[in-house]
Amino acid sequence: MAAQSAIFRLEGVTRRFGDVTALDGVTLDAGVNEYISLLGPSGSGKTTLLRVIAGFEAPDAGRVHFQGRDITALPAHERGIGFVFQNFALFPHLTVMKNVAFGLMHGKGAQVPQAEIDQRCRDMIEMVGLAGMEDRGVDQISGGQRQRVALARTLVMQPKLVLLDEPLGALDANLRARMRNELRAIRERLGVTFLHVTGSETEALAMGDRVVVLDRGRIIQIGTSEQVYDMPETPEVAHFMNRFNLFEGSLKGGVFEGPFGRVAAPRARPAKSDIYGVRYDRMRVLPADAAPQGPAIRAHFVANEYLGSSVMNFFETPDGRVIEMEHHLSLGAPDTYVPRQDYLLTWNPEQAIVFGREAH
Numbered sequence: 001m002a003a004q005s006a007i008f009r010l011e012g013v014t015r016r017f018g019d020v021t022a023l024d025g026v027t028l029d030a031g032v033n034e035y036i037s038l039l040g041p042s043g044s045g046k047t048t049l050l051r052v053i054a055g056f057e058a059p060d061a062g063r064v065h066f067q068g069r070d071i072t073a074l075p076a077h078e079r080g081i082g083f084v085f086q087n088f089a090l091f092p093h094l095t096v097m098k099n100v101a102f103g104l105m106h107g108k109g110a111q112v113p114q115a116e117i118d119q120r121c122r123d124m125i126e127m128v129g130l131a132g133m134e135d136r137g138v139d140q141i142s143g144g145q146r147q148r149v150a151l152a153r154t155l156v157m158q159p160k161l162v163l164l165d166e167p168l169g170a171l172d173a174n175l176r177a178r179m180r181n182e183l184r185a186i187r188e189r190l191g192v193t194f195l196h197v198t199g200s201e202t203e204a205l206a207m208g209d210r211v212v213v214l215d216r217g218r219i220i221q222i223g224t225s226e227q228v229y230d231m232p233e234t235p236e237v238a239h240f241m242n243r244f245n246l247f248e249g250s251l252k253g254g255v256f257e258g259p260f261g262r263v264a265a266p267r268a269r270p271a272k273s274d275i276y277g278v279r280y281d282r283m284r285v286l287p288a289d290a291a292p293q294g295p296a297i298r299a300h301f302v303a304n305e306y307l308g309s310s311v312m313n314f315f316e317t318p319d320g321r322v323i324e325m326e327h328h329l330s331l332g333a334p335d336t337y338v339p340r341q342d343y344l345l346t347w348n349p350e351q352a353i354v355f356g357r358e359a360h
């Protein structure tokens with residue numbers, strides 16, 4: 001992305017805590033009005049990245065730019081960047097209205113006339129779906145409503161960039177799914193850039209225009225949801241996406257040898273280990289005595305799980321490896337399998353994703 005269209009840009013940002021390198025030379029930019037999901041395992045540096053952008057944490061090396069300015073040395077309260085915390089950090093003794101108005105009354109915007117503060121707060125409270133609750137205490141509303149107050153309180157300051165640290169983490173599954181849609185809708189209406197940290201790959205893929213995958217302080221992939229989902233660049237991303245059966249083995253001369261035998265793998269990606277991946281929804285189940293066209297592995301059926309739009313079937317190989325097969329319900333009713341019975345699991349090797357040390 002061209003620097004001039006970026007709303008923020010990190011250049012080679014490193015942050016250490018003693019022996020721990022929480023961020024290791026991170027370079028990242030976000031466009032105006034973009035929704036970026038930041039995904040990574042626990043301890044990968046997600047929160048530290050947000051804190052460096054917000055100004056709560058100074059980088060040991062590297063620069064932070066926002067709206068074309070170098071803000072590396074600018075204090076947090078002068079940056080004009082919004083932050084929504086996982087635990088909401090509301091004032092428990094204040095009403096919804098007073099929580100939302102707090103920044104405008106006491107922050108940099110203290111000059112804003114009272115009538116305008118009232119209007120902006122009421123508009124924002126309506127935008128997040130809390131009209132009528134202005135005078136309730138925030139201890140008298142639900143978790144999802146508190147999350148909306150936290151969002152309204154940040155958005156009412158009209159930031160151009162909002163950092164969200166696991167904003168849906170404290171909500172139950174139903175509410176989380178609903179709030180995902182609302183977050184996207186609210187952001188589209190306001191035209192603000194969101195950088196949303198999540199530990200959930202489902203959430204990252206569902207929300208982000210782009211998904212940034214962080215691992216041990218480094219960005220290991222940036223792409224659209226489709227790119228990250230379909231073409232993970234490393235075995236770590238594939239593992240973290242939780243969408244692939246991954247087999248260890250060895251890649252030699254363009255042939256992968258794994259627990260399923262030998263399969264041609266002409267288009268392997270360079271990696272530090274030899275790994276063969278088949279997406280859950282690319283697995284096919286055949287009777288145990290079938291003669292499969294392609295590679296296959298024998299496994300018995302264990303159980304299945306309905307996920308709403310698909311069914312996940314779990315199989316186990318004789319050596320205890322769990323293989324997952326996802327059936328999208330849009331393709332028709334799922335087949336039923338008999339527990340403990342053997343089946344052959346097969347796939348089209350063209351659709352496999354192969355990583356190998358020799359592929360450099």
Ligand SMILES: Nc1ncnc2c1ncn2[C@@H]1O[C@H](COP(=O)(O)OP(=O)(O)OP(=O)(O)O)[C@@H](O)[C@H]1O
Pocket residue numbers: 017020021022040041042043044045046047048049199
């Ligand atoms: N103030 C601190 N002092 C010492 N170490 C820290 C501090 N803050 C973060 N770290 C360390 O830096 C690394 C990155 O932490 P960070 O909180 O950014 O990860 P995260 O990806 O947000 O994790 P989680 O998903 O568990 O919140 C971790 O190893 C963490 O222990």
